Amino acid sequence: MSTKLARTNTSLPSTPGACAAYEDDGFLVADELGRHCHPDFVSERFETLVRQSDLGRIRLHDTRHTAASIMVANGVPVKVVLAFLGRAGEI
Numbered sequence: 004m005s006t007k008l009a010r011t012n013t014s015l016p017s018t019p020g021a022c023a024a025y026e027d028d029g030f031l032v033a034d035e036l037g038r039h040c041h042p043d044f045v046s047e048r049f050e051t052l053v054r055q056s057d058l059g060r061i062r063l064h065d066t067r068h069t070a071a072s073i074m075v076a077n078g079v080p081v082k083v084v085l086a087f088l089g090r091a092g093e094i
Contacts, residue, residue, distance in 0.1 A: 024053050026037040045059045049063045067088065085091055 007032055026035055028039070030037070030039045032040045034040055046063055053061045071084050071088060074087070075081060082091075
């Protein structure tokens with residue numbers, strides 16, 4: 004099963020000439036040229052935003068569980084949720 008991610012908030016690169024150099028490889032998190040970001044960058048940025056929000060301790064992995072819970076609460080079949088989480092083999 005493959006899915007194409009919908010993009011709702013796309014901003015164009017601000018560096019002169021970057022638009023021509025932009026490569027849309029379909030990454031969910033990408034830099035200004037469309038290249039994938041290192042996972043550590045994503046994790047560190049998430050931690051920074053959580054600290055600034057005063058929400059308490061939230062791990063990036065916790066958002067995975069939250070997403071699954073929201074899907075199930077909204078009637079998405081468990082089989083589909085497991086596939087979304089990459090755990091379809093556990094059905």
